[in-house]
Amino acid sequence: MDDIRPSIPREPVRLLDQVRRHMRDAGYAWKTEKTYIHWMRRFILFHGKQHPSRMSSEHINGFLSSLANERNCSPATQRVALNSLIYLFTKFLGANLDQLYFNRASPKRHLPTVLTHTEVMHILEHTAANHRLMLELLYGTGLRQNEMLSLRIKDLDFELSTITVRSGKGDKDRVTLLPEKLKPYLQEQIRKAEKQHRRDLEDGFGEVYLPYALARKYPNAAKETAWQFLFPSSSIGPDPRTGVLRRHHLHESSLRKALTNARRASGICKPVKCHTFRHSFATRLLQQGYDLRTIQKLLGHSDVRTTEIYTHVLGRGAMGVRSPLDIP
Numbered sequence: 001m002d003d004i005r006p007s008i009p010r011e012p013v014r015l016l017d018q019v020r021r022h023m024r025d026a027g028y029a030w031k032t033e034k035t036y037i038h039w040m041r042r043f044i045l046f047h048g049k050q051h052p053s054r055m056s057s058e059h060i061n062g063f064l065s066s067l068a069n070e071r072n073c074s075p076a077t078q079r080v081a082l083n084s085l086i087y088l089f090t091k092f093l094g095a096n097l098d099q100l101y102f103n104r105a106s107p108k109r110h111l112p113t114v115l116t117h118t119e120v121m122h123i124l125e126h127t128a129a130n131h132r133l134m135l136e137l138l139y140g141t142g143l144r145q146n147e148m149l150s151l152r153i154k155d156l157d158f159e160l161s162t163i164t165v166r167s168g169k170g171d172k173d174r175v176t177l178l179p180e181k182l183k184p185y186l187q188e189q190i191r192k193a194e195k196q197h198r199r200d201l202e203d204g205f206g207e208v209y210l211p212y213a214l215a216r217k218y219p220n221a222a223k224e225t226a227w228q229f230l231f232p233s234s235s236i237g238p239d240p241r242t243g244v245l246r247r248h249h250l251h252e253s254s255l256r257k258a259l260t261n262a263r264r265a266s267g268i269c270k271p272v273k274c275h276t277f278r279h280s281f282a283t284r285l286l287q288q289g290y291d292l293r294t295i296q297k298l299l300g301h302s303d304v305r306t307t308e309i310y311t312h313v314l315g316r317g318a319m320g321v322r323s324p325l326d327i328p
Helices: 015-025 030-046 057-069 075-092 117-125 129-141 145-149 180-202 252-266 274-287 292-299 304-312
Strands: 162-165 174-177
Touching: 015 030, 015 075, 030 057, 030 075, 057 075, 117 129, 117 252, 117 274, 129 145, 129 174, 129 180, 129 252, 129 274, 145 252, 174 292, 252 274, 274 292, 274 304, 292 304
Parallel strands: none
Antiparallel strands: 162 174
């Protein structure tokens, strides 16, 4: 249940719990909260566990410079660390920071690993049926791994052939396509999830985690079939916030292990992760002639420049240009 916020006291004593409460009251996404807390903790440990109220811009400069000089981090990582510390000092502590002067991390442009359509099919052929559908969804829709695992039964619309992604990256909702080829398999998966849900209800369980304040707004929704996860976990476990026994969605480690085994069995030597299928989805659409704006919308990118990176990994070489030797 890594995507469920742990409980904290209403009036916490520990500093980072106080920051958590401040972020939750401000409506920040859970992933943002986890990331910011991570960097705040590293910052405090870096400076010998000093309280941030006794630190200044110089301490921030020293920490961020160490990330670039000693940790060799990427500009994106350094920027996230900076944003977390800006939040800590200006929004939480209300401090006025001096101009920051730190060593900037060197930009490193890495092209994403992409599988060809044939390679994707080889991996799928070596994937067990209970995990194959999940990988097919990643490749067929461009969903992120967590977006796919978090799908509820109600998020699939078979008539409109759409999948609604709730609280994706940046806590944004979006709609993507539902592949026609997967419809019968997804309908069968829904029947399995419904059957499991009925057994849970008979055993005195059947309640699912609901985000935000939906559990208070719709007190009966947690036991409704529509709100159940499309890919439920094989076991029931306690909610880390309340201790209530619930069946959450399948843990991401299960899919990662299945993918690793399938890649090895297929003989593919590329470094393949679940996110690789998202990259392959975008590249495949570009190969089929779809425009960048359409792909950007399906992927949920806020900036088209993020989507443009896929133009660099097409099979025609750099920038999609064909070599003179290949032109008849």
